[in-house]
Amino acid sequence: MGSITIEQYQQELKTELNHLLQWWSTYTVDEQQGGFYAQVDYLNQAQPAAKGLVLNARILYTFSSAYLLSNKESDLKLADRAYRYLLDFFNDELNGGFFWSLNPDGTLLDGKKQVYGQAFAVYALSEYYKATRNEEALELAKATYQLLEKYSYDEVFTGYIEAHDQAWGLIADLRLSEKDQNEKKSMNTHLHVIEAYANLYSVWPNGALKNAIIQLLNNFREHIVDSKRFHLHLFFAENWEVKSSLVSFGHDIEAAWLLFEAAEIINDQTQMVHFKQLALKMADAAAIGLAENGGLLYEYDGTTNRWIKEYHWWPQAEAMVGFFNAWQLSAKQQYLQQSLNSWAFVKKYLKDKTNGEWFWGVDENLNPMDEVKAGFWKCPYHNGRACIELIKRISRIKLC
Template sequence: MKLREDARAEGLRLLDWWASHLVDDCGGFYGEVDADDRPVPEASKSIILNTRLLWFFSAMAGKGDARAAGLARRAADYIRTYFHDAEQGGLYWLLKADGRPEDTRKQAYAQAFAVYAFAEYYHATGDAAALTFARDLQALIEAKYWDSERGGYIEALNRAWNPPADQRLSDKDLDAPKTMNTHLHVLEAYSRLHGVAPTEDTRAALYRILTVFLDRFVAPDGHLRLFFDMAWNDLTLSISYGHDIEASWLIWEAAEALDDKALLERARPIVLALAGTARREGMSEGGAFSYEKSFDGHTDPDGEWWEQAEALVGFVNAWQMTGEANWLEAAEKVWAYTKTQYGAGGVSEWTWYAASASKDKIYKAGQWKCPYHNGRAMIEVARQLRKT
């Protein structure tokens, strides 16, 4: 199938770009590469970029790529040496370019990405210390972030494990203590850790986060609710089409990892409803995937690169679940649009926005631009289509 071959080729091409543009001779990886493919040596280094680099290089190393294995080892060593708080545990949010701590807050989201990345690194290398690191971080998430009174995971803590004045993950987010985005990536991380090194503890943790996600964040209208206060009062102001479609396949992945018949039966209609509303409301006739729609009716039609990548995986997953051709057709349409508008299949990393969008150019690599959404999409699509 051509889409499968395209995905395999694009995964290798993305590896080439990230391997040749990010290595910092002063240690680890550059914190930023600008829109014209030039490194920014003075840029701060974020835990999100570094854990996503570790995940992608490890996933490619797991396919036998020796260069990726070396880069994964470099990423793992840098995270454990510089981002890890040896005194109080957990991972810092941001480092200066020279590796000194710059922002020492500890987002649950960041700890989860490290679980995800080190589980993948263990899977690729068999490094027992990486598995211990991942398990210790999962135990830390459970001990520090779980709300034992009302359930769910709180968003952030400071270095000393106290609530910070501002819990936001980014400037786009509400200052809310419980968010869909963090829960989604705890779910993803726990799925992978259970998949590569299952224990009764990993199973129980995965079952709990999946149940919380289905109970709290999935709404009857086929969309996710995004922000809540500590008592689970809904603070959501918009629909995120990209997260709807991303959650659809990550929910199914978690349910399959648990292999629980009742949970699979519960998850199936939810997964297809999320994918269906995302396709119906968020995708244009030309294959573009929108960013979001606010509850007051305003729609931002200029999708970012990551929504296109997640739509590709989500639609292929729905096709695998149902066998209905319209899902595969939707995936192929998104892929064609992504090649035309975001530079997929070209000579560089994908652009942040479509070429037709009236937006300023943004960096190719940085805190929120990593080889994760698009790199993972290529790996996942190739894997899914191998079943056919």
């Protein structure tokens, strides 16, 4: 499978990042109705659909991050476009925070305050501030963090309630998507809240924010990471009672590196020691989902012994970073090889060599899934970030 040097790895990722950014610049800019197309199919055809906060925020994050890496004006131009659209259309000036979705013409479709979406706004605005020093963006990120602390934080059991109505009141349907369970708390939301808070802290080292990150790290250690198997529990009642049995291998390996990164960003030595150990245990747990072809399987349900034998795009991207991180923390060659194998799998099966970008995934027989290339959930964030993160990590290694 993957048998290239890390220098070759870095060069291939630089090329891939350029291809990905070019695809998004070429096929997703909506010149008619503003912002970006909500959906582009696997043949690169734009389709009418709801414009989602997550897609817009992830485009803002990715092009801001790319600009920080390479200083290309074309990347800054796309980041500026995403920022303006976020401010002009998604921003709820009356209640604070950001709307969940819009109609294609930018009018409001769903004004609920899904905490997962607010987290991505904070994450993206913080990155955009790094790229531009735009104080307005930083103030928006800080204000959104404060809204989450005011309305979403659970003062009794800690952690964050999944969703609220437009005015931050109670809401009956808390689900992030139709495939999710209607529970008060989820791993996925907490993972992206800590990711967002850590990025905000990197530009605004506030004491209360640091305490919130420490509390989130403790939530992962005490409730979310299974203390015996080191997989992530996915859904919880308000009091952290586990309400799920699925294993999500992509989230296992993504959390492995993101949690250690959060501990690093706040420079908490105790948390860094703990999450270094945990990162390796979680990487080993995620590796149970690795197939012989190098791909990372989607899910496993322990109660029914059922494997979801699909290979979606984002777990492969997170495996590239997560196993590389495990190699950096342990110096064990097997982890580096797993990262290289994940990239080899992407190149062989997921890269669309005809129409660009990556397929949504491949099925059990390794045939491409005819799903969208860009959409409510298919964004440049996982694969774009994997390229950027690994390019930076390899550069730091080469400097040593």
